[in-house]
Amino acid sequence: MSESATEILLLSGPNLNLLGAREPEIYGTETLENHVETAKNAAARHGLSLHHEQSNHEGELIEFIHQATGKSAAIVINAGALTHTSWAIHDALKSFSGPVIEVHLSNPGAREEFRHLSVIAPVADGTISGFGNLGYELAIEAVASLLGRS
Numbered sequence: 001m002s003e004s005a006t007e008i009l010l011l012s013g014p015n016l017n018l019l020g021a022r023e024p025e026i027y028g029t030e031t032l033e034n035h036v037e038t039a040k041n042a043a044a045r046h047g048l049s050l051h052h053e054q055s056n057h058e059g060e061l062i063e064f065i066h067q068a069t070g071k072s073a074a075i076v077i078n079a080g081a082l083t084h085t086s087w088a089i090h091d092a093l094k095s096f097s098g099p100v101i102e103v104h105l106s107n108p109g110a111r112e113e114f115r116h117l118s119v120i121a122p123v124a125d126g127t128i129s130g131f132g133n134l135g136y137e138l139a140i141e142a143v144a145s146l147l148g149r150s
């Protein structure tokens with residue numbers, strides 16, 4: 001990362017493009033665009049910009065993480081179900097030197113057993129779960145604090 005990088009990369013994994021219509025009783029009725037907007041507004045309050053990418057493909061998410069090096073100051077990631085399985089995303093995040101925040105709309109720890117393990121958590125500075133749209137704002141606040149901009 002360059003010393004002056006002020007861009008946050010927000011990454012959204014599989015099925016998050018369906019938010020709004022997908023299991024609204026769990027994920028709410030807001031769309032991914034709504035969450036991105038919330039994160040962008042929070043970033044702007046700290047003089048940071050936000051770039052968002054969504055992919056349903058593990059390899060594409062890994063490419064976005066690689067491209068963040070030298071470009072983005074921090075990564076906020078909701079990896080969807082890949083949270084629970086993707087050691088490849090774990091390894092890619094490990095090679096990124098800036099802050100990494102894991103975010104989830106729901107609280108995976110209070111759901112099915114298979115959601116209790118996050119392979120992202122060991123390479124994240126912290127995790128925000130269970131607060132829906134507010135979680136995106138909290139994640140940006142955490143980034144701003146870690147970057148010394150709060």
Ligand code: DQA
Pocket residue numbers: 014015016078079080081082083103104105106107108115
């Ligand atoms: C999620 C939780 C994951 O377990 C699930 O597979 C998702 C969404 C969340 O934001 O609550 O796709 O990451």
